[in-house]
Amino acid sequence: MGGVPLRVVSYNIHTQRDDTAALAEVVRAAQPDVVIVQEGPRRFRWRRKCAALAESFGLVVAAGGLPALGNLLLTSMRVRVHATSCQRFPLTPGRHLRGAAFAECSVRGSTRFVVAGTHLSTDPAERPAQAVLFREEVEAARWPVLVGADLNEGPGGAAWRTIADGLVDTAVAADRADRLTYSCANPSRRIDALFVDPRVTVVDYDVVDTPNTRRASDHFPVLVDLLLPAAD
Template sequence: MPVPPRDAHCIRVASYNVRALKDDRSALVEVIRSIAPDVLLLQEVPRHPVSGHRIATFADELGLTWFGGKRFRMSTTLMTSLRVDVLDAHHGRLPVRRFDEPRGYGMATVRLPGHRPLVAASAHLSLRGADRLPEAKALLAAAGTPTPPMVVGGDLNEEPSGRTWRHFARELREVSADTPTYSAQDPHKRIDGIFASAQLLGVTPELETSATKLAAATDHLPVVVDLDLSALQG
């Protein structure tokens, strides 16, 4: 199905935990292509040392660009559409306890033509509650000081009442819809979200996505927001 033209000041940002591509691959590709994100923030992509070719192939299937690079055995990354320019991109580590699963972020400075750049970051925070806030602070610090225009999305492993979720909402602003994101088969918990700088207004788009395909694609639901970058013109 052709993607309708997007407003000249709008980019679509989606965050999605894809569970290492272990579920229905064709359903997952169909869901993401129907969303047609300009920035796709991913969690739980394959993370073993030689899995880069699998992620690159996945990006090709989606019609998106993946910047690659060293990932430090982490499962977090991001992809972009040709509507945005990628000025810089990298993966970074987040603090974890010894012997814990590596945690980190994918971060890119992107620019919609005719607009100033913004930083986009994908995060997948710890299952251990005490560790999530330090991870969130480290992620925001990695963007620089003062914090540039920014959008952060990911699997927080925490609901909106949690202190880490509230920290993101204070430092940025919650722009994703107030709807459950887990599990895709039985949505009852909201643990995935998108946050953006105050000057970036967000609207949840109306999407035609099949509930059956969503349930087959992975165990999370995608979170999607259209960001108005009018404040970054120039």
């Protein structure tokens, strides 16, 4: 099977309200190349907090934090980051601000790729418009895209369909769409997903359910092994 391997984790870390030592152990044990974080640091001293979180994972900050309203992209030293950007969705009165983070990356031997992360509203009236705005940025990418998201709805929802359109749902590709991601206390929904460009091969997919993941957050992490297209 040709291609360049990449291991990606998409993870809502619940604003680090839970067992942070367990959280660090979960990510370090996964040995990811990229971590797409939802509910990362976004307030006072956010740069320092993002750097400390990345260090606890054995990674570095690529993009996000406050400018992306808590969406954060972290990478290993194997990944080279070429460009970054952040997005904020329009504020609906009385609701939390939401946004997204993007990073154009490469690893040795691969074509460039874009990592994108977002966390959509809990309000079903807000999600579809946010998904459209996010999808516009995804479609503007010049390279194959990897999208990690907490969608706050399951497959079949309007926002889910918007973001998934034309992309590969890695859980479905691995025949593991029955694996639930929320909540750790009572797993009942698959609201966290990783979607990839069809040019990217899905090798393996897991929702990591261990004693540590149940202590680390209210969401389980999504762990996916991919093969990126080789550089021309």
